[in-house]
């Protein structure tokens with residue numbers, strides 16, 4: 418009896434290999450069809466064709482499997498083939514990580530983001546409020562080795578009566594402060610009509626969460642060669658975020674940095690929920706650098722250090738955070754910005770004080 422079973426099992430093993438060989442052969446043909454469909458812009462899924470194949474199979478079925486079982490087995494095969502075709506399509510996107518594209522490294526006035534070695538820090542006030550405020554903050558962050566200075570001149574605010582930013586005057590103040598302290602200047606652009614001013618005064622164009630799918634804006638700044646910091650929309654899927662980056666690359670701007678800034682969830686104790694898996698996935702699926710905005714994701718000063726550690730541990734290429742000389746009187750984000758003493762403590766607690774480009778292996782012990 419035992420010998421008989423063993424011999425039958427040997428037959429099954431052989432058949433398994435034959436089926437596998439046939440399945441692979443089938444998959445290769447499906448890939449070839451998928452490629453042609455992509456070239457002609459037609460859909461991979463053709464329900465009429467699928468129904469015809471299933472009809473032909475059930476007509477030929479003499480058992481012992483029921484028609485329903487045969488259908489369900491082949492539907493699995495069809496689905497797997499379609500997934501293969503979709504994977505193929507994904508590789509053709511300019512944002513996709515693939516063999517022939519290395520990691521994108523964006524260089525901003527000598528600071529390189531995306532090297533995989535030294536996470537950068539982007540720090541500065543939420544909004545540029547006055548010449549003095551922006552200057553003392555620039556001086557502070559520069560004195561601690563920061564090279565990338567942020568500051569908003571055009572502020573997207575939920576409430577139309579709250580501070581909207583100083584506009585072009587703010588851009589000029591930000592530029593002057595950055596120049597005075599040898600910093601690069603990161604500022605948010607909200608309107609494509611402001612692009613000439615940003616070309617003149619900013620080093621990095623930040624696209625805010627609320628504008629992530631402003632396609633007119635994306636197309637306009639995609640024509641620029643200025644580095645773009647693309648924040649993830651507050652309710653955007655990872656796919657939508659990456660597609661927004663695709664717009665920029667498609668228009669010809671290769672200098673794109675993704676920025677995870679937390680997403681809207683049901684949790685009220687944090688302003689947003691930092692999606693750390695999005696950081697890992699963006700690194701895995703795209704070749705673009707990814708930074709994490711720890712100020713807006715948590716919306717809490719007491720979470721800046723742990724969120725920074727989590728972001729760096731999972732592979733972020735840098736951190737963005739807000740610092741203000743006197744957060745209590747800040748015109749925006751009073752609750753989230755840190756003062757200068759807290760900034761010093763933050764640098765120490767995160768390991769950023771060591772050389773401001775800590776080797777994450779050294780700091781986090783892996």
Ligand SMILES: [Mn+2]
Pocket residue numbers: 543544713739749750
């Ligand atoms: Mn802010």
